[in-house]
Amino acid sequence: MRIATMATGGIGGFLAVRLTNAGHQVATIARGSHLAAIRDKGLTLDGPSDLEVVRPWIATDDPAEVGEVDAIIFGVKGDALEDAARAYLPMIGSQTVVIPFLNGVEAANRLLEILPEQNVANGTAQVSTTIASPGVIKQTGEFNVFTFAERDSRPSERIDAMRKAINEAGSSAPETDDIERDVWSKFVLFSAVSGVTAAGRCTVNEIVNIPELGALFRRVVSETAAIGRAMGVALAPDIEEKTWAMANRLPPAMRASTAIDLEKGLPLEVEWISGAAARLAAKAGKSAPANETLYAILLPHISGR
Ligand SMILES: NC(=O)C1=CN([C@@H]2O[C@H](COP(=O)(O)OP(=O)(O)OC[C@H]3O[C@@H](n4cnc5c(N)ncnc54)[C@H](OP(=O)(O)O)[C@@H]3O)[C@@H](O)[C@H]2O)C=CC1
Numbered sequence: 001m002r003i004a005t006m007a008t009g010g011i012g013g014f015l016a017v018r019l020t021n022a023g024h025q026v027a028t029i030a031r032g033s034h035l036a037a038i039r040d041k042g043l044t045l046d047g048p049s050d051l052e053v054v055r056p057w058i059a060t061d062d063p064a065e066v067g068e069v070d071a072i073i074f075g076v077k078g079d080a081l082e083d084a085a086r087a088y089l090p091m092i093g094s095q096t097v098v099i100p101f102l103n104g105v106e107a108a109n110r111l112l113e114i115l116p117e118q119n120v121a122n123g124t125a126q127v128s129t130t131i132a133s134p135g136v137i138k139q140t141g142e143f144n145v146f147t148f149a150e151r152d153s154r155p156s157e158r159i160d161a162m163r164k165a166i167n168e169a170g171s172s173a174p175e176t177d178d179i180e181r182d183v184w185s186k187f188v189l190f191s192a193v194s195g196v197t198a199a200g201r202c203t204v205n206e207i208v209n210i211p212e213l214g215a216l217f218r219r220v221v222s223e224t225a226a227i228g229r230a231m232g233v234a235l236a237p238d239i240e241e242k243t244w245a246m247a248n249r250l251p252p253a254m255r256a257s258t259a260i261d262l263e264k265g266l267p268l269e270v271e272w273i274s275g276a277a278a279r280l281a282a283k284a285g286k287s288a289p290a291n292e293t294l295y296a297i298l299l300p301h302i303s304g305r
């Protein structure tokens with residue numbers, strides 16, 4: 001398949017390495033010193049058990065150089081969504097599927113403001129990766145699951161083709177019959193992991209071992225789940241308990257990307273996480289004091305240093 005990663009950070013870079021190794025034509029869109037390093041030395045995935053280096057089919061900052069592709073793996077930070085989506089219009093043909101993996105629950109709808117409806121799918125990622133240095137993607141932990149579908153979850157050949165490509169590339173792309181439920185289920189977990197590890201400057205280990213932090217985590221989980229249900233999302237009836245059980249299985253040293261961004265002085269995605277929970281709660285007539293408080297605490301740092 002012809003696949004573009006827009007862009008080639010933690011999410012795009014991880015899949016670009018795996019899919020290039022599996023024989024696909026992958027165009028990596030990147031910029032600055034990261035692009036220069038990919039062109040010069042290739043793109044490296046520094047995984048928990050090995051180091052993989054690939055030479056992508058094309059490495060460029062100009063989507064027009066790539067032309068139409070079958071699929072675009074869309075992974076930029078929340079604030080970059082609109083500019084990035086406009087930039088990749090030259091890679092979109094009538095059948096191109098754009099799969100957003102951004103955290104939060106609003107990315108697909110935001111893309112619909114810019115792209116033709118037929119091009120926009122929906123997705124969510126469970127992986128922990130980051131750009132460690134120009135040209136190098138570092139993966140923490142072994143987990144890497146990419147769940148995606150057409151926005152209405154109908155059967156789709158282009159989605160099946162991408163799932164097959166990712167599964168055959170050694171990652172995991174399970175089938176789903178309800179992508180909205182899956183995106184929200186991740187949001188229920190992530191609103192809590194993001195808000196608590198960033199505002200509390202703590203790890204998952206501290207959340208599961210300090211009862212007060214654990215209680216805060218569980219309050220955020222129940223608030224976010226209640227918002228989803230009020231919006232008609234078919235969340236599992238026991239998602240609160242399942243999410244707490246999942247938190248107990250996460251790597252103890254893990255922190256959300258939000259916490260790592262805060263420490264590095266980078267802009268935060270909180271508008272699309274705790275902020276989104278607060279906004280959507282107000283719309284759905286629910287109260288979300290824990291999400292609102294975490295949002296307020298993180299707001300002064302939203303633009304980074
Ligand atoms: N990485 C992970 O483990 C996970 C991430 N997510 C979510 O996925 C989304 C993407 O995260 P992640 O991949 O980690 O982000 P990264 O910051 O690692 O990568 C994003 C990349 O996009 C580049 N970029 C942004 N706009 C453009 C543009 N117009 N043209 C070219 N390059 C551009 C950035 O470049 P520059 O630095 O120059 O701005 C950066 O290299 C986020 O919403 C995140 O929360 C979800 C699950 C797990």
Ligand SMILES: CC(C)(CO)C(=O)C(=O)O
Pocket residue numbers: 103125126127128190193255256257258
């Ligand atoms: C919590 C985690 C690692 C799960 O995929 C994540 O989504 C993030 O930190 O951005």
